Amino acid sequence: GENVEQHPSTLSVQEGDSAVIKCTYSDSASNYFPWYKQELGKRPQLIIDIRSNVGEKKDQRIAVTLNKTAKHFSLHITETQPEDSAVYFCAASRAGGTSYGKLTFGQGTILTVHP
Amino acid sequence: SAVISQKPSRDICQRGTSLTIQCQVDSQVTMMFWYRQQPGQSLTLIATANQGSEATYESGFVIDKFPISRPNLTFSTLTVSNMSPEDSSIYLCSARGGAVTGELFFGEGSRLTVL
Numbered sequence: 001g002e003n004v005e006q007h008p009s010t011l012s013v014q015e016g017d018s019a020v021i022k023c024t025y026s027d028s029a030s031n032y033f034p035w036y037k038q039e040l041g042k043r044p045q046l047i048i049d050i051r052s053n054v055g056e057k058k059d060q061r062i063a064v065t066l067n068k069t070a071k072h073f074s075l076h077i078t079e080t081q082p083e084d085s086a087v088y089f090c091a092a093s094r095a096g097g098t099s100y101g102k103l104t105f106g107q108g109t110i111l112t113v114h115p
Numbered sequence: 116s117a118v119i120s121q122k123p124s125r126d127i128c129q130r131g132t133s134l135t136i137q138c139q140v141d142s143q144v145t146m147m148f149w150y151r152q153q154p155g156q157s158l159t160l161i162a163t164a165n166q167g168s169e170a171t172y173e174s175g176f177v178i179d180k181f182p183i184s185r186p187n188l189t190f191s192t193l194t195v196s197n198m199s200p201e202d203s204s205i206y207l208c209s210a211r212g213g214a215v216t217g218e219l220f221f222g223e224g225s226r227l228t229v230l
Contacts, residue, residue: 001174034218034219042223043207043221043222043223043224044158044207044221045221046218046219046220049218089157089158101163101209101211101219102163103158103160103219105157105158105159107157108156108157
């Protein structure tokens with residue numbers, strides 16, 4: 001089955017700096033890669049996703065890049081703000097058929113943005 | 116997007132008892148998914164709940180321990196049977212938000228503590 005490794009486990013930055021979180025996956029058939037943000041005591045919320053037919057996707061201060069050959073993808077947050085502090089999870093799945101919604105998650109990254 | 120409601124939001128249970136978690140989606144969805152998030156950990160898929168058929172369980176999870184019902188396209192239940200302290204976790208219900216985009220949305224979770 002799929003295995004997703006996420007690094008770093010903790011990340012501390014100053015407000016305004018950039019933050020980068022990296023994930024690798026093992027199943028070459030995976031083609032859907034979402035990122036979730038989970039604040040303390042709350043549900044995971046989708047912040048951005050990318051499919052294997054594109055290499056990069058951006059949404060305001062958040063961007064995700066995908067390297068299919070190397071089987072890794074990364075989350076980039078620019079101009080970080082204290083409200084970006086949360087746990088971030090990457091995930092991978094085969095988007096289609098019975099695999100849709102069956103996400104394999106990385107271990108999570110605790111991001112702390114200091115004012 | 117899909118709005119997903121779960122209850123109970125939290126409960127304290129005694130060892131050896133069983134508890135049923137209910138999940139309601141505000142729209143009809145083909146597949147619903149149950150995830151477990153152990154304290155401070157990532158999310159792990161327990162099973163996929165399909166309407167009109169038996170749930171499909173992931174490796175390490177069995178029907179006797181986690182029976183699931185899916186009586187219609189908007190509702191599912193997960194029972195945690197014969198609980199032990201190791202079952203103390205957050206249990207999250209999820210469903211895809213749309214047939215085209217396929218984003219997975221989560222309920223707010225049910226936090227179970229087993230004494």
